[in-house]
Amino acid sequence: MKQDYFKGLQKRKKQILENWMKSQLSDESLREDLMTNENLREQSEELLNAILGTITEKNISEGMTAEFEQVHEILAGISISRARQGYSPRETGVFVFSLKDALLNSLKEDLSNDPKALADVVLKMNKFMDSMGIITFETFIKGREEVILRQTDEITEISTPVIRVWDGILALPIIGTLDSSRTQVVMENLLQQIVETGSTIAILDISGVPAVDSLVAQHLIKTVAATRLMGAECIISGIRPEIAQTVVHLGIDLSNIVTKASLAHALKYAFAMLKLEVRKPMKDKPSL
Amino acid sequence: MERIPILRMGHFLLVTIQIDLYDRLATNLEADLVQMVNRTGARGVLIDISALNIVDSFMGRILGNIGSMSKIMDAETVVVGMQPAVAITLIELGLELKGVHTALNVEKGMELLKQKIGPAEASDEDDDEDGTE
Numbered sequence: 001m002k003q004d005y006f007k008g009l010q011k012r013k014k015q016i017l018e019n020w021m022k023s024q025l026s027d028e029s030l031r032e033d034l035m036t037n038e039n040l041r042e043q044s045e046e047l048l049n050a051i052l053g054t055i056t057e058k059n060i061s062e063g064m065t066a067e068f069e070q071v072h073e074i075l076a077g078i079s080i081s082r083a084r085q086g087y088s089p090r091e092t093g094v095f096v097f098s099l100k101d102a103l104l105n106s107l108k109e110d111l112s113n114d115p116k117a118l119a120d121v122v123l124k125m126n127k128f129m130d131s132m133g134i135i136t137f138e139t140f141i142k143g144r145e146e147v148i149l150r151q152t153d154e155i156t157e158i159s160t161p162v163i164r165v166w167d168g169i170l171a172l173p174i175i176g177t178l179d180s181s182r183t184q185v186v187m188e189n190l191l192q193q194i195v196e197t198g199s200t201i202a203i204l205d206i207s208g209v210p211a212v213d214s215l216v217a218q219h220l221i222k223t224v225a226a227t228r229l230m231g232a233e234c235i236i237s238g239i240r241p242e243i244a245q246t247v248v249h250l251g252i253d254l255s256n257i258v259t260k261a262s263l264a265h266a267l268k269y270a271f272a273m274l275k276l277e278v279r280k281p282m283k284d285k286p287s288l
Numbered sequence: 289m290e291r292i293p294i295l296r297m298g299h300f301l302l303v304t305i306q307i308d309l310y311d312r313l314a315t316n317l318e319a320d321l322v323q324m325v326n327r328t329g330a331r332g333v334l335i336d337i338s339a340l341n342i343v344d345s346f347m348g349r350i351l352g353n354i355g356s357m358s359k360i361m362d363a364e365t366v367v368v369g370m371q372p373a374v375a376i377t378l379i380e381l382g383l384e385l386k387g388v389h390t391a392l393n394v395e396k397g398m399e400l401l402k403q404k405i406g407p408a409e410a411s412d413e414d415d416d417e418d419g420t421e
Contacts, residue, residue, distance in 0.1 A: 184376075191372030198392055222379050229375040231368060231390035231397070 006060075008110045009103070010052050017041075017048055020102035027098065029091045043078055048099070050074050060124045075132060076139040083143025096136050100129040160186050162193040169270045170199045171263065173238075175208030183219035187226055194232050201270045202227050205263050207238030217252040224257050233258070233273065237266035292317050294324050300332040300401055301325065301363075306339045314350040321354055325363050332401035333358050336394055338369025348383035355388035364389060364404045368397035 009016065021041055024030065035043075050071045059067050075096075082092050104122060111118040160182070163171045172190055176182075190202055204223065209216065220236060227234035237260040239247075247254060260266040271278060290313060295302040301324055303317070321333065333354070355365040366389045378385065389404065391397035 187376060188372060191375055194392070195372060200392060200396065225384050226372075226375040226379045229367075229378055229385060229390055230370050230372065231392040 006052075006055055006057060009055075009106060012106050012110075013048065013052055016102045016106050017045055019105060020044055020048070020099050023098040023101055024095065027094050029088070029094055031087060031091055034085050034087065044095075044099075047071070047074050047078065055128070060128050071132075072135060075135055079136045079139040080143035080146075083140045084147060089137065089140060092136060092140050093133065096129070096133050100126070103129070156182060156185055160189050162189050164193075164197055164199070165203070165267065166270070166274075166276075168197075168199045168274055169201045169203065169267070170194065170197065171203040171205060171267075173205040173208060173263075177211070178209060178216045178219050180215075180219065183223065187223045190223065191226060191230055194227065194230055200232050201273060202232055202234045203263065203266045203270065204234060204236045205238040205266070206236060206243070207240060207263070209238075209243075212243045212246055214250050214252060217247060217250070217254070221254075221257065235260060235266045235269060237261070237263045291320065294320060296324075296328055296330070299330060299405065300334055300398070301328065301330045302334050302336075304336045304339075308342060309340065309347055309350075311346055314347055318350055318354055318357070322357050322361070325358055325361050330363050331405045333363055333365045334394065334397050334401060335365065335367050336369050336397075337367060337374070338371070338393075340374060341371060343374045343377050345381050345383065348378050348381060348385065351388060352383065352385050355385065359387050364401060366391055366397040366401055366404075368392065368394055 021044060024040065024044070025037065054067050054071060078095070079092060082095075103125060107121055107125065108118065111121065155176075159176055160172070160174070163173070165171045170190070170193055172186065174186065178186070190204075193199070194202060204220065206212070206220070212220075224234040224236065235258045236254070239259050239261055258269065260269060268278075292303060292305060292307075292309075292313065295304075301321065303321065305317075307313075309317070324330070325333065335351070335354070337351075351367060355367075358365045365387070367385065368391045370390065389397075389400055391400050
């Protein structure tokens with residue numbers, strides 16, 4: 001009799017699935033915008049099949065052993081894909097824990113005349129479902145972290161554009177905080193572009209940098225020094241009043257670096273260095 | 289013993305480093321160059337390191353030394369064609385090569401030297417050019 005109730009579960013798979021689907025569909029956190037009900041049913045059925053296919057009286061109390069690898073994989077896959085699609089932790093949790101309700105209900109009906117066996121199997125089932133819950137959240141958070149990492153990479157990639165503003169003049173607007181790893185990227189990009197374009201002047205615009213502390217200033221000084229070693233001149237522009245204040249208060253010496261208040265001023269200075277002149281065209285030329 | 293050739297071009301000395309500099313070679317270069325500046329009375333030294341991919345603190349110091357030595361012998365030093373990786377390494381090592389001028393390529397380096405050694409020499413050269421034409 002003891003071995004029977006897991007087989008009983010197998011037989012009642014369809015009913016369990018229905019119950020599970022019903023409780024998922026009735027939950028207010030259902031995300032029909034992210035997944036259709038048919039897809040949800042498919043996912044649920046796959047997981048349930050895997051669980052009922054492996055679960056036995058013996059291995060349920062041993063927790064997540066090698067026998068449950070398939071269950072583990074399916075669950076992790078669902079959980080990661082949900083993290084990427086933007087499900088909340090609650091919505092993901094409901095998916096797994098409503099299965100627990102459906103399974104327990106079905107066991108209750110099976111074993112209504114044997115309270116002792118019922119208590120025993122419910123305890124085991126509870127433990128099993130809890131470990132499933134832990135796996136779900138572990139992989140869910142891993143999925144979210146992957147998303148964050150990918151976005152960080154993307155931001156570093158797009159946040160350091162080197163613009164060629166004139167023949168021989170490069171500009172590099174820096175937006176966001178400068179840390180060591182970003183400075184490295186900025187420096188490499190800038191130096192590479194200097195070599196490729198043969199530019200002699202680089203303008204580093206820091207108007208988009210929210211705060212300048214001694215570390216950021218150190219990074220800037222390093223970048224300027226490296227540019228100079230390459231044989232190009234580096235101008236720092238976009239020094240906001242607040243930045244000027246902090247720099248002086250921190251006692252950072254920027255006196256041997258050319259600094260300008262705005263990109264326009266820096267560009268003007270660069271033109272002067274290259275002996276270029278910007279003029280309005282003469283409106284009425286007497287010679288014509 | 290291997291040596292790096294030093295070419296004389298008018299008022300300038302030209303050095304092109306095309307092989308990896310090991311320490312011995314670098315110290316030889318330093319000594320040869322100072323001798324050469326003395327002998328020829330050169331006013332400018334142009335060192336092309338565009339083929340140099342690896343640099344260490346010793347190499348950085350030698351470059352700095354050459355600059356300072358030439359300076360007190362009244363010659364300007366220009367280092368040209370430094371690779372980005374080399375520039376980053378030198379900065380990370382804390383070597384800013386003070387006393388050495390830098391330029392992107394040989395052409396710009398030559399221009400810089402002509403500009404640095406002052407109008408007197410430049411006008412000499414102009415006179416020469418006028419004479420030959």
